[in-house]
Amino acid sequence: MLHPARGGRPDVGHLPHRPRVAIIGGGIAGLSAAACLAERGADVRLLEREHYLGGRVGGWQTELVDGHLATMNRGFHAFFRQYYNLRNLLRRADPELAGLVGMSDYPLVHSAGYRDTFAGLPRTPPLNALAFVARSPTFTWRDVTRLRTRAALPLAHVSVPGTYEQLDHLDAASFLDRIGFPKAAQHLAFEVFSRSFFADPGELSAAELVTMFHIYFLGSNEGLLFDVAADCFPRSLWHPLQCYLHRQGVHIHTGTTVESMGPGRHRRFSVQLAHPQSGREALDVDAAVLATDLAGLRTLLQNSPQLGDSAWRRRIAGLRSAPPFLVSRLWLDRPVRHERPGFLGTSGYGPLDNVSVLERYERSASEWARRRAGSVIELHSYALAGSPTVDELRPRVLAELHRVYPETARATIVDERHELRADCPLFPPDGFRERPGVATPDANLVLAGDFVRVDLPVALMERAATAGMCAANELLAGWDTRGHALWSVPDQGRFAALRKLEPTR
Ligand SMILES: Cc1cc2nc3c(=O)[nH]c(=O)nc-3n(C[C@H](O)[C@H](O)[C@H](O)COP(=O)(O)OP(=O)(O)OC[C@H]3O[C@@H](n4cnc5c(N)ncnc54)[C@H](O)[C@@H]3O)c2cc1C
Numbered sequence: 169m170l171h172p173a174r175g176g177r178p179d180v181g182h183l184p185h186r187p188r189v190a191i192i193g194g195g196i197a198g199l200s201a202a203a204c205l206a207e208r209g210a211d212v213r214l215l216e217r218e219h220y221l222g223g224r225v226g227g228w229q230t231e232l233v234d235g236h237l238a239t240m241n242r243g244f245h246a247f248f249r250q251y252y253n254l255r256n257l258l259r260r261a262d263p264e265l266a267g268l269v270g271m272s273d274y275p276l277v278h279s280a281g282y283r284d285t286f287a288g289l290p291r292t293p294p295l296n297a298l299a300f301v302a303r304s305p306t307f308t309w310r311d312v313t314r315l316r317t318r319a320a321l322p323l324a325h326v327s328v329p330g331t332y333e334q335l336d337h338l339d340a341a342s343f344l345d346r347i348g349f350p351k352a353a354q355h356l357a358f359e360v361f362s363r364s365f366f367a368d369p370g371e372l373s374a375a376e377l378v379t380m381f382h383i384y385f386l387g388s389n390e391g392l393l394f395d396v397a398a399d400c401f402p403r404s405l406w407h408p409l410q411c412y413l414h415r416q417g418v419h420i421h422t423g424t425t426v427e428s429m430g431p432g433r434h435r436r437f438s439v440q441l442a443h444p445q446s447g448r449e450a451l452d453v454d455a456a457v458l459a460t461d462l463a464g465l466r467t468l469l470q471n472s473p474q475l476g477d478s479a480w481r482r483r484i485a486g487l488r489s490a491p492p493f494l495v496s497r498l499w500l501d502r503p504v505r506h507e508r509p510g511f512l513g514t515s516g517y518g519p520l521d522n523v524s525v526l527e528r529y530e531r532s533a534s535e536w537a538r539r540r541a542g543s544v545i546e547l548h549s550y551a552l553a554g555s556p557t558v559d560e561l562r563p564r565v566l567a568e569l570h571r572v573y574p575e576t577a578r579a580t581i582v583d584e585r586h587e588l589r590a591d592c593p594l595f596p597p598d599g600f601r602e603r604p605g606v607a608t609p610d611a612n613l614v615l616a617g618d619f620v621r622v623d624l625p626v627a628l629m630e631r632a633a634t635a636g637m638c639a640a641n642e643l644l645a646g647w648d649t650r651g652h653a654l655w656s657v658p659d660q661g662r663f664a665a666l667r668k669l670e671p672t673r
Contacts, residue, residue: 170653173650188212204636219423222401242587258409276513331382339597365628459639466485483604502541504543509525520568523547524546637652
């Protein structure tokens with residue numbers, strides 16, 4: 169569904185001086201805002217704390233014990249085909265999306281023996297759901313007849329923000345119980361889904377879960393199949409985009425932390441930067457896009473008491489981060505069995521949520537695996553309780569890998585890397601109303617990122633890309649300059665007539 173751009177002058181050339189914009193954060197949201205602003209002629213300065221672009225989809229070099237230079241990253245990412253805005257961003261540098269490759273299936277397995285797959289399902293709703301039910305061991309026709317149909321109707325017709333107004337007070341687990349969703353299917357499909365949003369179903373807003381179901385299943389023709397990066401993230405995605413941004417005149421400064429911001433002497437803001445080598449520096453800008461992660465934003469606001477107003481700052485302070493998660497990469501001296509898929513979702517295997525076999529799709533991993541006759545495996549464990557350490561988690565996660573793929577128990581780990589972080593946002597019940605949007609109390613300051621409220625059915629990477637575009641559009645509107653069109657899956661369910669049957673809250 170197309171959301172047309174707001175009209176205006178073709179670029180910022182009509183303004184008395186060319187606006188200079190600081191974009192703080194070089195993840196997807198910041199890169200998306202940078203592209204949209206530079207294309208309309210703004211003088212864009214992209215400031216990124218790390219030495220690489222991509223944020224949580226970034227990657228960096230690491231030398232393995234065998235001397236091989238590998239690229240480590242923050243973990244497997246699924247690029248769904250309905251990520252229209254993200255794909256449009258990537259297409260600017262890679263028109264054929266050659267940096268992505270299709271994943272033909274990704275089974276979900278439960279330790280009790282259930283297995284669901286998505287390959288070969290029709291793509292058109294509701295045929296996709298009917299075909300899924302027809303072959304799923306966890307969701308049978310008998311289960312369909314037991315669904316409390318009226319309570320389940322919100323699953324069939326989602327609208328944003330209407331669905332949030334209706335369901336945000338509930339957690340996802342209670343909603344699924346309320347509608348009579350079969351337990352086995354809850355454990356498999358929905359738990360895997362919910363935990364991929366870094367939260368247990370009891371901690372996630374029901375509105376968020378229902379919107380996800382709409383985006384990834386019932387609301388789009390693209391279905392649940394996705395693409396993955398054909399090589400490490402920098403090579404597949406960010407080096408080409410960086411070249412594109414350079415051609416648009418964007419100045420990109422990696423390894424540059426924005427420590428604080430305040431009123432500028434010559435322009436609206438003065439941005440205080442710190443580089444590990446060259447020390448501190450100030451940059452005066454007319455506008456800024458805050459495209460950091462949540463923790464980065466909180467630190468920046470603590471150091472910048474003059475930004476925004478107290479109500480807005482309170483809303484940011486109230487946002488919550490999801491519990492910690494672990495991404496472990498193992499380089500094994502033996503290959504896993506040939507039938508192991510590139511990606512497997514798991515449920516009922518302790519802390520283990522999924523297993524990827526990188527040589528199935530990533531060029532550099534496949535070269536290493538071929539040379540060493542081994543395998544490169546990645547394990548994800550989300551929504552970890554308490555304050556776990558890698559030393560505690562490692563043996564538990566390895567034991568679960570050996571249960572899922574027993575042949576890995578006989579392999580020697582040539583090398584390994586672990587990333588234990590807690591930098592993803594949580595979308596808890598009752599969080600939507602207070603979630604900040606792109607606009608802030610200052611017309612020259614906008615917010616972008618995957619935690620920002622965007623009233624379109626988008627999530628995760630696509631929410632980051634969309635929020636970046638909305639942030640750019642907000643600034644462009646203030647300069648009477650044409651914005652950028654956005655796309656989303658339909659923002660009303662395909663079964664809108666069913667709305668009349670629905671119980672009210
Ligand atoms: C393990 C894992 C798996 C995931 N899998 C998927 C998936 O399969 N599909 C999906 O759609 N999404 C997935 N996601 C979520 C996805 O990665 C995020 O939604 C998305 O990358 C968020 O982008 P962002 O630009 O909002 O934030 P970020 O990527 O966090 O970017 C923020 C940037 O700001 C920088 N920064 C912070 N403070 C400062 C400062 N003071 N100065 C300068 N720079 C600063 C940070 O270094 C960072 O680069 C996954 C995430 C993780 C961690």
